[in-house]
Amino acid sequence: MNITPERPHEESTHGGGGDDGGCLSYYGHDDDHAGGGGTLSYNLHDDDDHEGGALQLLSPAPITLEDHTVTPGENTAGLWARRAQVVDYAIVSGSRTRAGAYVAWNCLIETFEGAQFTVRKRYSEFFLLHEQLKSTFPRSVKYLPELPPKSVISKFRPKFLESRRQGLSYFLSCILLNPQFAGSPLVKDFLLHS
Incomplete structure (x- = not known):
């Protein structure tokens, strides 16, 4: 998986047509773009020659309350x-x-x-x-x-x-x-x- 920044109105390197090839885009503000109000998109490409992995959701661990203070301080007397x-x-x-x-x-x-x-x-x-x-x-x-x-x-x-x-x-x-x-x-x- 690789991330390629692209400016709007520039040619994309990830294929033509209406199919994005399974990429995911993020659009945010780009103050460096001429005119100051453009957007910058980041596309995630699935490339066979790059190692990567799928994002994995982990379930949260149970919460255990434990104080690791060595000794109580002035606020914890x-x-x-x-x-x-x-x-x-x-x-x-x-x-x-x-x-x-x-x-x-x-x-x-x-x-x-x-x-x-x-x-x-x-x-x-x-x-x-x-x-x-x-x-x-x-x-x-x-x-x-x-x-x-x-x-x-x-x-x-x-x-x-x-x-x-x-x-x-x-x-x-x-x-x-x-x-x-x-x-x-x-x-x-x-x-x-x-």
Whole structure:
């Protein structure tokens, strides 16, 4: 594939007639053209003697939030966690009929000092933290991600639980990588007191 710039009203080198031979043109302004208002076209030609490849569309990679700061600075004084994620869950049984059963979410936190710890939290605790942060930081609500939705019917289904795990992990990462939220006693109490 090669790119050939062509000025309007000049002969094209890529063949005659109405067939462009599979070329793609881009038209933009060319201030160097006599008169100052012409266009410049770029044609992409398929030539057998030039190596080239087709353009390839890549699907986006999943987003992972992780802070690569070595140590917090003056604008990030409230930060203390390098990484936070909800790694898995456990279904805690109630009775034989699952009455009273609930899901406990295992949260892995890594600090700037390299220490790691895991805490188990219920969805209701995440919900309470979300509500407390909304009322404590009313001007920062736009930085507070929504929690994944509740479901009475799909509550223990693996697909639903995996979707919820990802949503809770995103929520936790956003909270702990935001200096205002991470420095809050609400967040520290949430993680350090079970």
